[in-house]
Structure formats: C-alpha cells, structure tokens
Amino acid sequence: MSDERVTKPKKRSSQRADLVSDVGFGKFLNLLHSVSLEGVISLGVGEPDFATPWHICEAAVDALKKGRTGYTPSTGFPELRRAVAQNLESRYGIRYDPETEIIITVGSSQAMDLAFRGIIDPGDEVIMPDPHYVCYPSCISLAHGVPVPVPTRAENGFKLEAAQIEARITPNTKVILFGYPANPTGTEMSREELAEIAEVALKHDLLVISDEIYSRLTYGVEHTCFSSLPGMKERTILLDGFSKAYAMTGWRLGYAVGPADLIAVMSKIHQHTMLSPSSMAQMAAVEALKSGEGDIRRMVTEYDQRRKVIVQGLNKIGLKCHEPKGAFYVFPSVQTTGLTSEEFTERLLLEEKVVVMPGSLFGGRGEGFVRCCYAAAMPDIEEALRRMARFVEQYQNRAQP
Ligand SMILES: Cc1ncc(COP(=O)(O)O)c(C=O)c1O
Numbered sequence: 001m002s003d004e005r006v007t008k009p010k011k012r013s014s015q016r017a018d019l020v021s022d023v024g025f026g027k028f029l030n031l032l033h034s035v036s037l038e039g040v041i042s043l044g045v046g047e048p049d050f051a052t053p054w055h056i057c058e059a060a061v062d063a064l065k066k067g068r069t070g071y072t073p074s075t076g077f078p079e080l081r082r083a084v085a086q087n088l089e090s091r092y093g094i095r096y097d098p099e100t101e102i103i104i105t106v107g108s109s110q111a112m113d114l115a116f117r118g119i120i121d122p123g124d125e126v127i128m129p130d131p132h133y134v135c136y137p138s139c140i141s142l143a144h145g146v147p148v149p150v151p152t153r154a155e156n157g158f159k160l161e162a163a164q165i166e167a168r169i170t171p172n173t174k175v176i177l178f179g180y181p182a183n184p185t186g187t188e189m190s191r192e193e194l195a196e197i198a199e200v201a202l203k204h205d206l207l208v209i210s211d212e213i214y215s216r217l218t219y220g221v222e223h224t225c226f227s228s229l230p231g232m233k234e235r236t237i238l239l240d241g242f243s244k245a246y247a248m249t250g251w252r253l254g255y256a257v258g259p260a261d262l263i264a265v266m267s268k269i270h271q272h273t274m275l276s277p278s279s280m281a282q283m284a285a286v287e288a289l290k291s292g293e294g295d296i297r298r299m300v301t302e303y304d305q306r307r308k309v310i311v312q313g314l315n316k317i318g319l320k321c322h323e324p325k326g327a328f329y330v331f332p333s334v335q336t337t338g339l340t341s342e343e344f345t346e347r348l349l350l351e352e353k354v355v356v357m358p359g360s361l362f363g364g365r366g367e368g369f370v371r372c373c374y375a376a377a378m379p380d381i382e383e384a385l386r387r388m389a390r391f392v393e394q395y396q397n398r399a400q401p
Pocket of ligand 1: 046107110133179182183243253
C-alpha cells in the first residue's frame with residue numbers, strides 16, 4: 001500500500017452534511033452535560049412542561065388495543081386528514097381537500113424538510129427572518145437552497161418587514177419562509193403586516209412556507225393564518241402540528257397543507273423516505289382535534305400568567321424585552337451586562353444554575369439577546385428571576401466604567 005493512500009483517507013461524511021453547522025448548539029449542549037443537574041432551573045428547551053392530556057393518551061392506548069399497529073396510508077389516516085381539514089375550516093374559514101391537500105408527517109419538522117426537498121433546486125434562494133428558528137437554514141441548505149436572512153429589530157418587536165423582504169429579492173428567490181408566533185422571539189404578526197408580505201409574494205410570484213406550529217399559543221391577539229389571506233392559499237405551504245398546542249412533542253406528529261401539486265410532490269418523497277407516520281400517534285391526534293380545545297385553553301391561561309411574570313421580572317432587573325404575544329419565549333437583551341450572549345449563557349449556568357439559550361444560536365441578529373422559555377413551573381420562573389437578578393447586578397456593576 002502506498003503512503004499516499006494511508007495519509008489521504010477518503011472523506012467519510014458528505015459535503016451536504018457539512019452544510020449543517022452545529023458549532024453553537026453542540027458546544028452549548030456539551031456545557032449543559034458537563035455541570036451537575038442538581039438545582040438547575042431550565043428555561044432552555046422549547047417544549048411544554050405539561051404532560052399530554054390523558055384522554056389523548058387513552059385514544060392511543062385504544063388504538064393499540066384494537067390492533068391499529070401497522071403502517072397507515074402514507075399521507076396519514078383519512079379520519080385524521082378530515083379532522084385537520086375541519087379544524088382549519090373552523091379556525092380560519094379556509095377549506096382544504098383532505099384527499100389531495102393535506103399530508104400527515106412526523107412532526108412539523110418532517111413537513112418542513114419535505115417542503116424544501118420538494119420545491120427547492122440548487123441555488124434557489126429562501127428569504128427568512130433573522131433571528132429565526134435554529135433549523136430553518138439547515139433545512140434549506142440540506143435541500144441545496146440558499147438561506148437569505150432578513151435582519152429584524154428589537155425596536156419593533158422583531159417583526160418581519162415587507163420592504164426588507166422585497167429589498168432582498170433576486171432572480172433566484174423562490175420562497176419566503178417564516179413562522180409566527182416566532183421562535184425565539186415570541187413575536188406575532190398582525191393581519192395587516194402579513195398582508196403586506198402577501199403582496200410581495202404575489203408581485204414577485206414567490207411561494208411561502210408558513211410555519212404556524214405556535215398558532216394556538218397567543219395572548220390577547222388573534223392569530224392570522226397566512227394561507228387565509230387573499231391569493232395566498234394557492235402559493236402557501238402551511239405547517240402545523242400537535243407538539244406545542246396539545247403538549248405532544250414526543251408523539252412526533254404534524255402536518256402540511258397546501259396546493260395539491262406541491263402536496264403531491266411532498267407525498268412522493270414522504271412515501272419513499274418515511275413510508276407513513278405512527279399509527280397510534282395519529283389516533284391520539286384525532287382525539288386531540290375532537291376534544292382538546294379545553295386543554296389548550298387551560299395551558300394557554302397558565303402560559304399567559306407566566307409570561308406576564310417573566311416579562312415584568314426581566315425588565316425590572318434590567319434585561320429589557322418586548323412583550324411577546326405568542327409561543328412561550330421571551331427574548332431579552334443582555335447588552336447591559338457587557339457579555340456576549342454565549343458568555344452570558346455559560347456564566348449564568350455555571351454561576352447560578354439557570355439555563356437559557358444564547359441568542360446567537362438563532363442567527364446574527366440574535367447576538368446580544370438570550371431566549372428564555374417560560375414553559376416552566378411558576379416557582380421555577382420566580383426563582384430563576386431571583387438568580388438572574390443577582391447575576392445581572394454583578395455584571396452590570398462591572399460593565400459600568
Ligand atoms: C418554530 C418551530 N417550528 C417547528 C418546530 C418543530 O416542531 P415539531 O415538534 O412539530 O417537529 C419547532 C420546535 O421547537 C419550532 O420551534
């Protein structure tokens with residue numbers, strides 16, 4: 001064997017895999033695992049702290065008892081697709097054909113992956129807000145698309161502005177992607193603001209992927225479904241699911257609804273890669289849509305109380321934040337401490353045992369902010385605020401000249 005063969009081993013991972021950056025996230029998770037978890041309060045992970053309501057679990061148990069344990073139709077059980085269609089019609093007044101315009105997926109995450117793989121050609125540009133959900137750029141890059149971030153500003157509550165989108169359109173622009181209510185900022189957009197984006201999509205003949213996974217978690221404002229705006233149903237893939245609304249993150253069930261031609265393309269890829277979503281999770285989801293409204297109301301009332309406490313508490317200790325109108329995140333600025341968002345996060349964990357996420361994970365515009373998830377018990381939120389107050393005071397004193 002020549003030396004050359006020994007010294008030049010073949011690259012084992014794909015170039016495509018290299019497109020996904022895990023630098024910030026991996027480093028943060030390593031740090032988290034390196035500290036003793038005793039006494040740690042987590043405002044880190046973005047998932048409901050409630051268990052799935054029991055009547056929903058029972059529907060899955062019932063499915064198991066009845067032997068509904070095999071593969072299901074690839075696009076999902078017809079009764080679930082019908083229930084999704086009814087739910088969307090009653091919430092937004094828009095009609096989708098359960099046969100051709102709805103696909104049930106493994107979380108809304110899979111729906112997003114299918115959407116990009118189904119519509120993006122190499123070099124196609126996808127315009128999205130910055131800060132944004134961590135997975136957006138990775139999903140776009142894995143489909144060989146190019147993420148084009150649009151900077152948003154804390155001063156206007158991190159809203160995505162139509163003019164800013166339009167300024168970034170090139171002949172390669174194919175899609176606008178956003179998700180409201182938003183992760184990590186908790187921002188919700190009004191109907192009028194979304195209508196301005198709809199005009200841009202129409203004018204430039206763009207597709208839209210609207211990630212509405214937090215649509216049921218809004219506070220004092222009514223959520224506008226992007227597809228319900230005039231002319232948008234024909235060009236929008238709407239993503240939603242069961243994870244956040246019904247506290248079902250572990251069930252891994254979501255859906256995409258949209259124009260039949262695009263859903264057909266997504267279904268084709270889905271058939272060859274996932275075969276079908278979980279059978280019992282789908283039966284649980286039918287029950288969630290049928291009888292879960294009260295559960296949503298109960299959880300939203302709780303989140304709302306925590307939201308008020310954390311927003312007020314953070315502003316009081318000098319971590320300024322806008323009032324989020326949706327999801328369960330608040331995104332305060334940490335600039336007065338003189339620390340970067342990563343330094344803030346690391347030191348807060350090591351010194352006060354509170355987990356928050358560095359804003360830099362969510363894009364360049366997230367630097368200087370941290371994401372706090374208030375899907376945590378009220379006493380934990382209150383204690384986290386006490387610890388953060390102590391921490392911030394110390395660093396603010398040092399930061400002052
Ligand atoms: C904005 C956003 N979209 C999509 C997802 C994925 O949700 P699912 O559990 O439906 O895959 C998340 C999860 O945190 C999210 O925050």
